[in-house]
Amino acid sequence: MRKKILIFLILFIAFWCTGCVTNSPDHPDTGNTVAADFFQHSHTVRSYTAEVTRTYAGIENDSEVFTINVKYPDKLRIDLKKSSRSGDGTVVVIRENQSFRYSPSANQVTEMSIDKQDWSNGTSWADDDYWRMAEVIASDSEITTKSCETTGGKTYCIVEMRPRNPNDFGKYQSSYAYSDVLIRVDTSTLNPVKMQLFYDNDTNSVSVDYRNLTENPDLSDSLFTIPIPAGVTVVTPPTHPPVHKYPDTGIRTSPVQGIGTMNVSATPENSNVSRIVVNYTGVRVIGEDDATDRIDENQKKMIVDAALSDERVNALLQEGGVIEGVLYQCHPTPKNFSGPACAPALRILHENITWDFLIDEKSRTVIFVQHDLPKGALI
Numbered sequence: 439m440r441k442k443i444l445i446f447l448i449l450f451i452a453f454w455c456t457g458c459v460t461n462s463p464d465h466p467d468t469g470n471t472v473a474a475d476f477f478q479h480s481h482t483v484r485s486y487t488a489e490v491t492r493t494y495a496g497i498e499n500d501s502e503v504f505t506i507n508v509k510y511p512d513k514l515r516i517d518l519k520k521s522s523r524s525g526d527g528t529v530v531v532i533r534e535n536q537s538f539r540y541s542p543s544a545n546q547v548t549e550m551s552i553d554k555q556d557w558s559n560g561t562s563w564a565d566d567d568y569w570r571m572a573e574v575i576a577s578d579s580e581i582t583t584k585s586c587e588t589t590g591g592k593t594y595c596i597v598e599m600r601p602r603n604p605n606d607f608g609k610y611q612s613s614y615a616y617s618d619v620l621i622r623v624d625t626s627t628l629n630p631v632k633m634q635l636f637y638d639n640d641t642n643s644v645s646v647d648y649r650n651l652t653e654n655p656d657l658s659d660s661l662f663t664i665p666i667p668a669g670v671t672v673v674t675p676p677t678h679p680p681v682h683k684y685p686d687t688g689i690r691t692s693p694v695q696g697i698g699t700m701n702v703s704a705t706p707e708n709s710n711v712s713r714i715v716v717n718y719t720g721v722r723v724i725g726e727d728d729a730t731d732r733i734d735e736n737q738k739k740m741i742v743d744a745a746l747s748d749e750r751v752n753a754l755l756q757e758g759g760v761i762e763g764v765l766y767q768c769h770p771t772p773k774n775f776s777g778p779a780c781a782p783a784l785r786i787l788h789e790n791i792t793w794d795f796l797i798d799e800k801s802r803t804v805i806f807v808q809h810d811l812p813k814g815a816l817i
């Protein structure tokens with residue numbers, strides 16, 4: 439009798455478990471298929487928008503709140519609502535081969551030319567697009583489903599990715615080489631709810647929480663422009679070429695028709711080329727009342743001559759720009775930039791926009807360009 443009862447219990451448990459296969463957290467029918475379905479679904483996403491909280495832990499302990507808008511293959515916008523790193527209200531836009539960061543607190547826009555983006559080709563992503571990053575490095579990772587749980591009527595599974603080559607910075611295109619990635623997936627939508635990424639041998643991490651994530655919305659290209667108020671300075675880091683399209687440098691035979699301070703003229707050396715001649719004594723020193731920034735005549739000539747060796751300066755002058763003067767100007771620097779933060783500069787006024795060309799006194803070349811924007815400008 440006892441044997442019959444024991445056999446009955448074993449059969450009952452086996453039958454009960456069989457009925458629970460689709461709800462078992464660790465069963466392959468609910469776990470391993472989620473990982474495959476998640477990445478297959480990710481590949482169908484052509485655009486998305488979400489509210490994001492990003493939290494750093496370890497050496498860095500900080501958090502940011504922002505909205506993200508992504509339109510593949512090459513457009514991204516980040517609006518930082520809360521960020522002690524970049525400043526509240528900072529806006530980041532990437533489109534095609536251009537990058538812009540508008541910082542209201544610094545009253546400036548940092549613009550850079552970058553490699554042409556194509557985030558749908560399976561090899562690259564924008565730094566803040568963690569969803570895309572996960573899809574790209576999945577092909578070189580060991581992927582498992584750690585667990586699943588049902589809460590509030592929804593089932594969530596944790597998909598783990600362990601890259602086989604976590605120190606491959608070329609593949610990561612990032613300063614972080616992630617050794618472990620955990621993705622919390624909503625099985626009803628196959629969208630990420632949270633991602634946790636570990637780096638530096640798992641001693642540091644960044645967590646990315648998504649809210650109100652909408653996949654494949656119809657995002658207008660106009661979303662990826664930034665309206666800039668008047669008086670904002672536009673700068674380009676020394677490590678990148680400027681984005682701004684300077685005036686055409688085609689052949690000119692007519693003299694410069696400048697306005698304001700007349701200290702340059704163009705004289706034809708032959709029938710095809712114009713040479714710019716500068717009246718150095720007519721070039722004023724801006725801020726000369728400040729004893730710490732005094733520029734003597736020799737320095738003035740060096741600044742002007744060095745700037746004139748840059749085709750962008752010549753283009754502005756050939757298009758009617760005028761030299762406003764020389765000055766000492768400071769510029770923002772990248773995190774690992776070891777050069778000086780200030781340098782002598784030539785200032786040019788062109789179509790009511792002020793351009794500063796900062797000069798390296800040793801190499802006598804332009805190392806930095808910044809300019810302001812007219813009211814209502816879009817970038």
